[in-house]
Amino acid sequence: MAPINPALLLSLIDAESLYQGAPCGYFSFVPDGTIVKINHTLLSWLGYAETEVVSLLKMSDLLSTGGKLYYQMFYFPLLQMNGTINEISFDICKKDGSRFPALLNSNTLKDTAGNLLAVNVAMTDISDRKKYESELLNAKKLAEAEKSKFEFVSDFIPEMIWTANADGEINYFNKRFADHFNFSSKDFTRGQLIESIYPDDRSESVRAWANAIKAGEGFHIQLRLLNKFGHYNWYKLKGLPYLDEHGHITRWLGSCLDINNHVMELEKKDEFISIASHELKTPITALKATLQIFDRLKETDLPAKYHRLVDQGNRSILKISTLVDELLNVNRINAGQLVLNKNEINLHSFLLECCQYVRAESKYNLVVEGDTELTVLADEHRIDQVVVNFVNNAIKYAPGSLDIKLMAIKEGNKIKVSVTDNGPGITPDKLPFLFDRYYRADHTGNQYSGLGLGLYICSEIIKRHGGKIGVNSEVGKGSTFWFTLPL
Amino acid sequence: MIFAHGYGCDQHVWADVAPVFANDYRLVLFDYVGAGCSELAAYDKERYSNLSGYALDIIEICDALDIKDAIFIGHSVSAMIGVLASNQRPELFKKMVFLGPSPRYLNDNDYHGGFDRKDLEELFEVMDNNYLGWSAAMGPAIMGNTDRPELGETLTKNFCSTDPEIAKQFARVTFLSDNRTDLPKLQVPSLTIQCKEDIIAPMEVGYYIEKHAPKNSMVIINATGHCSHMSAPVETVKAIKAFLADK
Numbered sequence: 243m244a245p246i247n248p249a250l251l252l253s254l255i256d257a258e259s260l261y262q263g264a265p266c267g268y269f270s271f272v273p274d275g276t277i278v279k280i281n282h283t284l285l286s287w288l289g290y291a292e293t294e295v296v297s298l299l300k301m302s303d304l305l306s307t308g309g310k311l312y313y314q315m316f317y318f319p320l321l322q323m324n325g326t327i328n329e330i331s332f333d334i335c336k337k338d339g340s341r342f343p344a345l346l347n348s349n350t351l352k353d354t355a356g357n358l359l360a361v362n363v364a365m366t367d368i369s370d371r372k373k374y375e376s377e378l379l380n381a382k383k384l385a386e387a388e389k390s391k392f393e394f395v396s397d398f399i400p401e402m403i404w405t406a407n408a409d410g411e412i413n414y415f416n417k418r419f420a421d422h423f424n425f426s427s428k429d430f431t432r433g434q435l436i437e438s439i440y441p442d443d444r445s446e447s448v449r450a451w452a453n454a455i456k457a458g459e460g461f462h463i464q465l466r467l468l469n470k471f472g473h474y475n476w477y478k479l480k481g482l483p484y485l486d487e488h489g490h491i492t493r494w495l496g497s498c499l500d501i502n503n504h505v506m507e508l509e510k511k512d513e514f515i516s517i518a519s520h521e522l523k524t525p526i527t528a529l530k531a532t533l534q535i536f537d538r539l540k541e542t543d544l545p546a547k548y549h550r551l552v553d554q555g556n557r558s559i560l561k562i563s564t565l566v567d568e569l570l571n572v573n574r575i576n577a578g579q580l581v582l583n584k585n586e587i588n589l590h591s592f593l594l595e596c597c598q599y600v601r602a603e604s605k606y607n608l609v610v611e612g613d614t615e616l617t618v619l620a621d622e623h624r625i626d627q628v629v630v631n632f633v634n635n636a637i638k639y640a641p642g643s644l645d646i647k648l649m650a651i652k653e654g655n656k657i658k659v660s661v662t663d664n665g666p667g668i669t670p671d672k673l674p675f676l677f678d679r680y681y682r683a684d685h686t687g688n689q690y691s692g693l694g695l696g697l698y699i700c701s702e703i704i705k706r707h708g709g710k711i712g713v714n715s716e717v718g719k720g721s722t723f724w725f726t727l728p729l
Numbered sequence: 730m731i732f733a734h735g736y737g738c739d740q741h742v743w744a745d746v747a748p749v750f751a752n753d754y755r756l757v758l759f760d761y762v763g764a765g766c767s768e769l770a771a772y773d774k775e776r777y778s779n780l781s782g783y784a785l786d787i788i789e790i791c792d793a794l795d796i797k798d799a800i801f802i803g804h805s806v807s808a809m810i811g812v813l814a815s816n817q818r819p820e821l822f823k824k825m826v827f828l829g830p831s832p833r834y835l836n837d838n839d840y841h842g843g844f845d846r847k848d849l850e851e852l853f854e855v856m857d858n859n860y861l862g863w864s865a866a867m868g869p870a871i872m873g874n875t876d877r878p879e880l881g882e883t884l885t886k887n888f889c890s891t892d893p894e895i896a897k898q899f900a901r902v903t904f905l906s907d908n909r910t911d912l913p914k915l916q917v918p919s920l921t922i923q924c925k926e927d928i929i930a931p932m933e934v935g936y937y938i939e940k941h942a943p944k945n946s947m948v949i950i951n952a953t954g955h956c957s958h959m960s961a962p963v964e965t966v967k968a969i970k971a972f973l974a975d976k
Binding site: 273310319322332 | 735737953
């Protein structure tokens with residue numbers, strides 16, 4: 243590059259027009275305050291002509307009374323001492339009496355003896371900044387008002403409520419929560435909450451929490467917490483992510499429900515069932531053996547009119563032993579004794595072969611679709627139990643749907659198996675509870691029998707496999723029960 | 730000779746005046762608590778909720794340094810602080826010089842102090858607006874307690890007082906004080922140095938003090954503003970010397 247011509251450079255800059263047209267106001271005044279020089283920008287801001295200002299107005303004429311006081315008390319002494327003073331805000335009075343906020347930067351001009359000759363001032367109009375400031379402030383006030391409204395309401399309701407930031411750090415809980423666990427909202431820490439978790443539940447709960455936050459989906463965790471009465475009771479911590487307009491999680495809202503009574507009831511029920519099913523097992527085995535003998539006698543010794551009775555007896559004992567097996571399954575699950583024997587399964591042929599009794603004996607038609615090559619490592623017997631349960635449910639609750647579709651497909655790194663009927667569907671209010679223990683879709687009438695354990699057992703089997711279980715249903719169209727298995 | 734700075738300043742304001750007397754007097758310069766380089770931890774909201782607390786500071790300084798018969802030079806609000814101190818312990822002071830004194834800044838019936846309450850509210854607003862360079866409302870709201878040391882630096886550079894809260898309280902104490910009834914009790918001879926044009930302590934106030942404080946005289950010097958010791962140090966020194974020479 244050729245060297246730049248210094249004469250050109252010099253001619254580029256015209257100090258006077260820079261001074262006059264600068265985006266900030268400039269003026270100078272002598273020690274008694276009289277303004278001796280002022281630029282066009284400031285004149286236009288103030289609404290004065292140059293001849294109305296120079297030698298006629300004083301620096302203090304531009305200030306409000308409060309500003310004059312401030313100038314005398316602070317600004318001038320400080321300017322004298324420091325020689326410069328920057329970014330001090332004043333309200334500047336215009337010719338028409340109106341005002342605008344400005345920042346003043348000043349520096350002094352002194353003679354060799356240190357006597358003040360003049361003060362140069364640069365002025366920036368900060369009306370816009372002030373406007374944004376006040377808007378920001380209003381927004382903040384509004385947000386705070388909303389927050390206190392939320393806190394008022396949440397303190398008022400009888401539920402225990404908490405919120406957490408996007409990272410899952412609890413940053414608020416309501417009064418009821420604080421009272422119940424003896425937490426102080428001032429010096430509450432995460433550690434305090436973790437401390438209050440029952441030791442056996444601790445690591446799993448903390449992990450579940452962290453996973454849920456990471457997954458960014460609503461969650462619930464069942465755990466025992468030490469309350470202010472000194473008891474470890476069962477609670478259900480529920481959390482839902484709150485999304486902003488871009489779909490990012492900005493915080494978590496949650497509740498904490500005391501489910502101790504519910505859990506205790508379940509435990510009592512489990513205990514009763516455990517005893518009852520074990521007691522039933524022995525006589526059933528004996529009865530089965532007896533019926534087997536009758537079955538064999540059927541061919542030779544029994545008159546034909548008893549054959550029907552023996553068949554009836556066989557069918558009933560099968561039903562009873564299935565029910566008792568279900569109960570025993572629940573016991574095993576509760577005791578953590580559900581052991582999986584995993585083998586490689588080809589899902590397509592598995593689905594073709596399962597539920598033979600349905601294909602053979604009923605009017606229902608099982609249609610198998612999906613990927614024919616899929617294989618997965620799973621406990622075939624248990625998975626069969628799940629699919630059979632789904633199919634039985636379809637027959638039971640959607641008896642009019644003659645075609646039942648079985649499908650296995652690959653979804654990402656998972657395999658999804660589904661059973662679809664074209665029945666009446668399930669109303670949305672029931673969907674969340676279908677996989678709960680002892681839940682029956684219709685517990686008012688006697689239309690359907692069962693213990694409400696089938697789907698619970700299914701969900702436990704799938705959980706043990708590391709998969710998910712669920713249902714999609716639309717009233718009037720049908721239901722799809724599905725589960726996934728990791729590949 | 731004790732130099733007491735005015736509100737909003739610190740002892741550096743005496744740079745042009747104090748050294749002149751260094752040969753003839755022992756000089757005592759100090760910062761009030763909350764001003765200059767003073768120990769902020771020593772600030773006691775209760776004690777400094779009125780001017781007597783500051784007067785007590787003067788007395789304690791005298792006692793600590795074993796001072797008696799001192800010449801007291803007080804600027805602005807320090808004039809009345811000096812009056813209060815001397816009314817309690819007249820023996821500490823021989824003569825007092827007041828630069829721009831005012832026993833009452835607010836107008837009150839017949840009394841002309843110079844300001845209405847509205848003017849003061851405006852002043853407080855300007856002070857608030859210059860808190861940390863942000864408006865008072867925004868400063869704490871936006872900055873919260875976040876660590877912004879560079880703002881602290883600006884603050885220290887821009888203000889003699891490093892603590893805006895103390896500065897605000899001092900301002901209220903100063904401008905809302907009324908020491909008119911203390912003037913007649915003043916036994917020590919005093920001089921008022923009055924600037925011709927001073928919006929903080931107008932001429933009328935100078936005359937009022939001359940009328941109500943026994944043994945007070947007033948010198949009017951040809952200067953504008955409230956800080957004659959800075960804007961007109963030569964005349965100020967001349968007036969002080971003349972007063973001290975006068976038996």
